[in-house]
Amino acid sequence: MFIDTHAHLQDALKIRLDEVIQNAKLNNVQKIICASYDLSSSYDAVNISTKYEGVFVAIGVHPENCEEYNDEIEQKLEKLCENKKVIAIGEIGLDYHYTKQNKDVQKQVFIRQIKLADRLNLPVVIHTRDAIGDTLEIVEKYKQYFRHGGVFHCFHGSIEVLNKIIKLGFYVSYGGAITFSNANSLREVVKATPVERLLTETDCPYMAPVPLRGTENEPKNIPIIAQKISEIKNIEINNLEKILEENTKKIYKI
Numbered sequence: 001m002f003i004d005t006h007a008h009l010q011d012a013l014k015i016r017l018d019e020v021i022q023n024a025k026l027n028n029v030q031k032i033i034c035a036s037y038d039l040s041s042s043y044d045a046v047n048i049s050t051k052y053e054g055v056f057v058a059i060g061v062h063p064e065n066c067e068e069y070n071d072e073i074e075q076k077l078e079k080l081c082e083n084k085k086v087i088a089i090g091e092i093g094l095d096y097h098y099t100k101q102n103k104d105v106q107k108q109v110f111i112r113q114i115k116l117a118d119r120l121n122l123p124v125v126i127h128t129r130d131a132i133g134d135t136l137e138i139v140e141k142y143k144q145y146f147r148h149g150g151v152f153h154c155f156h157g158s159i160e161v162l163n164k165i166i167k168l169g170f171y172v173s174y175g176g177a178i179t180f181s182n183a184n185s186l187r188e189v190v191k192a193t194p195v196e197r198l199l200t201e202t203d204c205p206y207m208a209p210v211p212l213r214g215t216e217n218e219p220k221n222i223p224i225i226a227q228k229i230s231e232i233k234n235i236e237i238n239n240l241e242k243i244l245e246e247n248t249k250k251i252y253k254i
C-alpha cells in the first residue's frame, strides 16, 4: 500500500471527504496522516479519524499560529492524545517566511511541543521554512527529547542539512515539489537521502504534483510522487512501496 504521511483534510477537502478517501483507496493509498496546525484543526483531525479507519492524526500548533499557544492549549492537546488515532505531534517548527517578528515565541512554542511529544511518547512532524539554521540549532540542542524520533516534512533543504538531520536520526518526507520542472537540486537531495529514511506525503490540498499542478491536491496523488522517487533512486516501484510502508510503520507505528 501507499501512505500519505502528511495531508490536511480539515479544510478545503472536508466538504467532499468521502470522495477524497475513496479516490485514495482506488489508488492504493490506504493510510493517511492528517496533520494539524492549531487547536481547532487538531480537534477536526481527530473527528475525521474516528469516521475513517485509515486516517491517523498529528496534532499541534504550527509556527504561524504560535501566538495562540499557552498552558491551556497544551493541556487540551495532551488530553486529545488519549485518542489512539493520534500518533504524532505536528506540524510544529519555525517559519520565518511571512514574519520574523516573533522568532522568540516561535522557538519557545517549538521547544514546548518537542517536550510535549517526548512526554507523550510520540514522534514530531517538523515544518521549517526560511529558518533552517535556527531549526537545526534547536533539534541539536534538544536531541534528548527525540526518543520517539521525528520527520522533516516537505523537506527542501540542502544536502548538507540533509546529512545533519539524517545523522540526528530524523526521517525525511517528500511531496509534489520533487516533480516540479525547476526542482533539479531538490531531486539531488532525494537521491542523497538514505532509502530507509524516506517517506511520502502530499501536503494536500497544496502542492499538487506534475502533471496535476494547479488542481486541488489529494492523497490519491501519492503514487505519482512515489513513482518520481523510484526514478530518482532507481528502485523498482513495488519494492519502493514496501520500503516506504515499512519506514512509516517504524516512525509512526501505523
Ligand SMILES: [Zn+2]
Binding pocket: 006, 008, 035, 091, 203
Ligand atoms: Zn502541512
